[in-house]
Amino acid sequence: MNNKNDEFKPNVIEPIEGQMRYDELLIPQKEEEKVDKIEKVEGQMDIWSVQPQQKEVKVEEKKTKLALEKEGDNSNGSSGNGGNIYGGDGVLFKPLEEVLHDSMIPYTEHVVMDRALPRVEDGLKPVQRRILYSMLELGLSPDKPYRKSARIVGDCMGKYHPHGDSSVYDAMVRMSQNFILRAPLVDGHGNFGSIDGDSAAAMRYTEARMTPLAMELLRDLEKDTVRWGLNFDDTLKEPDVLPGRFPNLLVNGASGIAVGVATNIPPHNLGEVIDGVVAYIDNPKITLDKMMKIIKGPDFPTGGEVIFGDGLRSAYETGKGKIVLRAKVGIEQNGDKQSLVITELPYQVNKALLLQKIAELKEKNKDKLSVISEIRDESDRNGMRAVIRLKKEADAKKILGLLYQSTNLQVSYAINMVAIAGGKPKLMNLMDIISYYTAFQRDVVVRRTKYDLNVAKERAHIVEGLLIAIKNIDAVIKIIKTSANVSEAKTKLRAKFNLSEKQAQAILDMRLARLVNLEVNKLTEELAGLKAKIKEFEAILASQKLQLEVVKKEILDIKKRFNTPRRSVEAGSDEINLTKIEEIEETKDYLVALSAGKTIKKVNMKNYAKSQKTLSDSSTLFDIHTTLLGVKPTDTVLIFTDRGNCLKTTVDKIPECKWREKGTTLKQLDKSIDIMETPVAVLKVEGEGEILFFTEAGMVKRSEEKELVISKSFYQVVKLGEKDKLISVEHSIKGKTILILSKLGNCVNFEKSEIPVQGRVSGGVKGINLDDKDSVVFAGQNLTEDLFIIANNGFVKRLNAMQIPMSARYRKGVKYINFDKNGKFVSYVGTKEKVVVDQGLKFVVLEKKKFKISNDRLACGQEEIKKKFLGVYDLVD
Known part of the structure; x- marks a missing residue:
């Protein structure tokens, strides 16, 4: 490469209105101008304005005295050392402001200029630039085999970057990660880490080479397109910047923290940025609003959604602003349940840590987030x-809002x-970056064109x-043959044909095969082509407009070859409201109960667990619960009435009460219901299956x-006959038979398949053949082994239901109790472990397990209730 250290001096070209030459953009600011746009950490000094303070700092008298006593009045410790004082043991005492200026300021400048911040021209930090240049020297182009990462790191560190090997390797790893860079510059082979935070494998295991797009940053480097400098030990040359044939600073962004200066530039879509540069070339006075229609905002490698707001406009106008990144989360429906599905994450968010955080949030707020099942x-x-x-x-949207928050x-x-x-470091807006980049690319084209022209x-x-020589070949050969040596031949040729030193040498180096006509024609064509190129190059150098056209043409070609669809999208109009954990209602489990007093209760599980269940002398029918159903606030329940109607409601619409409170009547739930209508059953809507209805008349x-x-919310579900009423409703359970017992002691046990499936307004079929004065006291599925039977005269019997023989539907069935001995009729038949007998003055609780079962399948094992009773009720607690 020729003249790598020669400073480029551009031709004096009349600039297009509104544009600046790249060399003008590079002129440093005057000393009196303040760099007041640099990001400064609070409490730190401005490294570009600090000057050593010219005031004396007194050294402790004791140290001064010791120094003078030891060194004498004319020692090194006083005048002649710029205010420095040497103490005992050769310790140098120096004013702090001088130490800061002599040590801290150079270090700070090194960190800012040569480590943490990217150049606007190629968008690279020094370590990144040196890695790519080292890979170029190693010949690691995309069409070449991978090379061990340790070799690349060693070359870069030994030749150009005298820092730790881990810092070089880490930088190379990041340049290969497609979740860090929008357009990766290194093609890694092996384990190069993951979005879960997994580290890359050691450099001795992994291999790498450059990506095709990285070659565009280095293209034409050999043509003296950029300035060069010496490496750290002045033994090798390295480029100050790379030609950067695409706007890498905007495409891949950058982040870094120096001393008192920080940067955080988001990545963008390659095609959009190139279109923005082209628009600027076509119209240097293009407004920011028009530019933002072309460059729609950052485009992050991990995708996700972006809420731009006013922050994006501020960032593009001033260089500083704030936007909000949001994961792409879909709500999937799985039957009656929903799932939140995360498919894209905000930039630089670790997926494994995110899921761990969600799990910790759930664990910390168990009551409110118990709705998260997995x-x-x-x-x-x-x-x-x-x-x-x-x-x-x-509520999926509410939970998602909480997770966003x-x-x-x-x-x-x-x-x-x-x-x-x-x-110098400079806070730049979008138009500044595009302007600098365009000017730099024009300079690259000028330098390359000069090189190609030469x-x-x-x-x-x-x-x-x-x-x-070919036209005068005979004379040339004669001169060569008659010359004593090469030098004499060269001199004679130059004199004879008015040739230059290089031309004469080329003639002497020419092979005889070049004398054939075909070769002569090739040389003639080559010369014509060279003259056309020279004319083209000279035209480009003479016209800034042509220079920019070349930039435009070449950058559009890169877009054509490397553009990819946009990944990040602006958040849609269906915005999820942020939700704080305090706003999430505690997930409550409830019990819906029916009381013997014909009321409905909704009781919080916690209240139920703490409540007193034992009946006392002050207890009422409202304290006796015949049905308990576990529900969630969002469940839908069906409350069936004795008149064959159904009230459909959600649990959250039922008033909450305490366990010992009266509860709510049907009339209070729906004013259209008759005050005399009472609930007989409550079921939770399952979404599938069958429901069985049983009436007092045996239907x-x-x-x-x-x-x-x-x-509808209130409607008929069973068509009842005159004087008939609904007594029981159940969800159908597969494999269970139907059991019906009458008050005069008859029972049937038949298969459920004998009952046809009917519509909502039908009345059903007869299940048992009853006498005129008989009625059903129990009907349901045969779910238990034992039935608890109480006659109206106070006798109690425990019957094994499995002993009741199977029969067909609509039969009188068999006798399960003998009324000649035991009373007139049966008052109660149930399956619960406990029942409550209302004896007027008090309630008596009977436990089924205390009554024996006779060996005779229909025999009686009775125990007498001492007093008359008003009613018998199931007891569930």
Whole structure:
């Protein structure tokens, strides 16, 4: 490479209105100008304005005295040392402001200029630039085999970057990670880390080479397109910047913290940025608003959603602003349950740590986040997929809003566009960066064109000499044959044909094969081509407009070859409201109960657990609960009445009460219900299956649940006969038979398949053949082994239901109790372990397990209740 250290001096070209030459942009600011736009950490000094204070700092008298006593009055410790004082043992005492200026300021400048901040021209930090240049020297182009990372790191560190090997390797790893760089510059082979925070394998295991796009940063480097400098030990040359044929600073962004200066430039879409540069070339006075229609905002490698707000406009206008990054989360429906599915994350968010944080948040707020049932990472080679499964009562949007608020599913991104420009760190807006880059690319084109022009002229000069020699070949051969040596031949040729030193040497180096006609024609064509190129190059150098056209053409070619679709999208209009944990209601489990007093209660599980269940002398029918149903606030329940109607409602619409309180009547839930209508059963909507209905007249109905859940809130579900009433409703259980017992002691046990499936308004079919004065006291599925039977005269019997023989539907059945001995009729038949007998003045609780079962399948094992009773009720607690 020629003249790598020669400073480029551009031709005096009339600039296009509104644009500056790259050499003008590089002129440092005057001393009196303040760099007041640099990001400064609070409490730190401005490194560009600090000057040594010219005031004396007194040294402790004791140290001064010791120094003078030891060294004498004319020692090194007083005058002649710039105020420095040497103490005992050769310790140098120096004013602090001098130490800061002599040590801290150079160090600070080194960190800022040669470590932490990128150059505006190629968008690279020094270590990144040196890695790429080292890979170029090693020949690691995309079409060459991978080379061990340790070799690359060693070359870079030994030749150009005298720092730790881990820092060089870490920088190279980041340049290969497609979740860090929008357009990776290193093609890594092996384990180069993951978005879960996994470290890359040791450099002795991994291999690397450059990506095709990285070659565009280095293209034409050999053509003296940039300035060169010496390496750290002045033994090798390295480029100050790379040609950077695409705007890497905007495409891949940058982040770094120096001393008192920081930068955080977001990545952008390659195609959009190139279109922005082209628009600036076409119209240097383009407004920011028009530019933002072309460059729509940052485009992060991890995708996700972006909430731009006013922060993006501020960042592009002033260089500083704040935007909000949000994960891409979909809500999937799985039956009656929902799941939050994360497919894209905010930039630089660790997926494993994010899921761990969500799990910790759930653990810390168990009561409020118990609706999160599972957190799974289902990511694979096809892409990211993290699933948060929710229970069916969960409000998916509200939970998502909480996760946005409390975890890194949503983060703020502070934009601070600081880069090295004109030899100093500068806070730059979007138009500044594009302007600098365009001016730099024009300078690259000028320098390359000058290089190509010189090469073309030199070659044309040689070809012209060869053609002169071929035309006068006989004379040339004669001169050569008659010359005593090469030097004499060269001198004679130059004198004879007016040739230059190079032309004469080329003639002497020419092979005889070049004398054939074909070769002569090739040389003639080559010279014509060279002259055309020389004319083209000279035209480019004479016109700034042509220079910019070359930049435009070449950068559009890069877009055509390397552009990719945008990954980050602006957050849609269906905005999820942020939710604080305090705003999430505690997930409550409830019990819905029916009382013997014909009221409905909704009781919090916690209240139920703490409540007194034992009946006392002050207890009422409202304290006796015949049905308990566990529910969630969002569940839908069906409350069936004795008149064959159904009230459909959600649990949250039922008033909450305490266990010992009266509860709510049907009339209070729906004013259209008759005050005399009472509830007989409450079921939770399951979404599938069948429901069985039983009436006092022995009718049985079987219907699908979906036929019974309609849009109305109160409607008929069973058509009842005159004086008939509904006494029981159950969800159908597969494999169970139907058992019906009458008050006169008859029972039947038949298969459920004998009951046809009917619609909502039908009345069912007869299940048992009753006498005129008989009625059903128990009907349901045969779910238990024992039945608890109480006659109206106070006798009690425990009957094994498995002993009741099977029969067909609509039969009188068999006798299960003998009324000649035991009383007139049966008052109660139930399956609960406990029943309550209302004896008027008090309630008596009977436990089924205390009564024996007779060996005779229909025999009686009775115990007498001492007093008459008013009613018998199931007791569930």
